[in-house]
Amino acid sequence: MPLHQIIQPDAQTTIYLWKITEPLSQLLDEVTLKDKSLQRLQSMKSEQHQRGFLSVRKLLQTAGYTDFNLHYDPFGKPYFDDGKHISISHSHEFSSIIITHRNVGIDLEMQREKIAVIGFKFAERELRFLNPESADYIRKLTIIWGAKEAIFKIRNEVGISFNNHIEVAAFDLASKKTTAVLNFAGNKITYELFFEEVENFTLVYAFEK
Ligand SMILES: CC(C)(COP(=O)(O)OP(=O)(O)OC[C@H]1O[C@@H](n2cnc3c(N)ncnc32)[C@H](O)[C@@H]1OP(=O)(O)O)[C@@H](O)C(=O)NCCC(=O)NCCS
Structure with a gap:
C-alpha cells in the first residue's frame, strides 16, 4: 500500500505517512535520485533501510518535491531549497515526513x-x-x-x-x-x-x- 495518511494540523503544516509494502525494485523504478542519494542508497546494508529511504522520496513526490530539492546539513538534518522546513522519520514498515514553515522535528x-x-x-x-x-x-x-x-x-x-x-x-x-x-x-x-x-x-x- 502506498500513501497511508495525510494529516494537516494547520494551514501551513502537512504530515505524510507511507506504509512500505512495495518491493525495492518497484520503489526504485518510481523515483529519480540525484547521484549523491544513489550513492547513499547503495551504501545502505539493509533492504528495509533502502525501502525506507525510497519511500521518503515517494512522500516528497506526493508533496510536490523531488529528491533534487532535498539536501542535508553536515549533521544529517534535512532541508529544502525553497526555505520550507522538513523533518523525516522511518520505523519498520512506515515512513513519515512533516513539511511546514518553521523549524520542526518528527x-x-x-x-x-x-x-x-x-x-x-x-x-x-x-x-x-x-x-x-x-x-x-x-x-x-x-x-x-x-x-x-x-x-x-x-x-x-x-x-x-x-x-x-x-x-x-x-x-x-x-x-x-x-x-x-x-x-x-x-x-x-x-x-x-x-x-x-x-x-x-x-x-x-x-x-x-
Ligand atoms: C539522528 C537521529 C535523531 C535519528 O533518529 P532515528 O530514530 O535513529 O531515525 P529516524 O528514522 O527517526 O530519523 C532519521 C532521519 O532523521 C534525520 N536526521 C538525521 N540526523 C539529523 C539531525 N542531526 N538533525 C535533524 N534530523 C536528522 C534524517 O532525515 C534521517 O533520515 P534520512 O537520512 O533517511 O533522511 C538519532 O539517531 C539520534 O542521533 N538521536 C539522538 C541521540 C541520543 O541522544 N540518543 C539516545 C539518548 S538516551
Whole structure:
C-alpha cells in the first residue's frame, strides 16, 4: 500500500505517512535520485533501510518535491531549497515526513514492550508521572521517547542528553499534545508537542514555542 495518511494540523503544516509494502525494485523504478542519494542508497546494508529511504522520496513526490530539492546539513538534518522546513522519520514498515514553515522535528516509533527496560535511561523524571502498571505505560513511554527524538532533530546539537536536558510535561493520551523543556547550554527552550497513533506506531512532532 502506498500513501497511508495525510494529516494537516494547520494551514501551513502537512504530515505524510507511507506504509512500505512495495518491493525495492518497484520503489526504485518510481523515483529519480540525484547521484549523491544513489550513492547513499547503495551504501545502505539493509533492504528495509533502502525501502525506507525510497519511500521518503515517494512522500516528497506526493508533496510536490523531488529528491533534487532535498539536501542535508553536515549533521544529517534535512532541508529544502525553497526555505520550507522538513523533518523525516522511518520505523519498520512506515515512513513519515512533516513539511511546514518553521523549524520542526518528527519521530515515528513502533510501540514495543522493551522500551520499558530502558525507560530509566531517557525518562528518569517523566517516570514520576507514569504508572508502570497502567495499560497506557508503553504508549506513554513511546511518546516521551519520540518527543525527545523530535526535539533533538530540531536542535541538531551535539551533547544533548535525553535524560538530563529534556523534560516532557505530564499528559493524557486523549489530549494528543503536551509540552517539553530543553535545558541545555545555558538556554531554556519550551516545545509544543503533538502526537498521533497509527496502528501500533507512535508519531510525535515538535515545534519550538
Ligand atoms: C539522528 C537521529 C535523531 C535519528 O533518529 P532515528 O530514530 O535513529 O531515525 P529516524 O528514522 O527517526 O530519523 C532519521 C532521519 O532523521 C534525520 N536526521 C538525521 N540526523 C539529523 C539531525 N542531526 N538533525 C535533524 N534530523 C536528522 C534524517 O532525515 C534521517 O533520515 P534520512 O537520512 O533517511 O533522511 C538519532 O539517531 C539520534 O542521533 N538521536 C539522538 C541521540 C541520543 O541522544 N540518543 C539516545 C539518548 S538516551
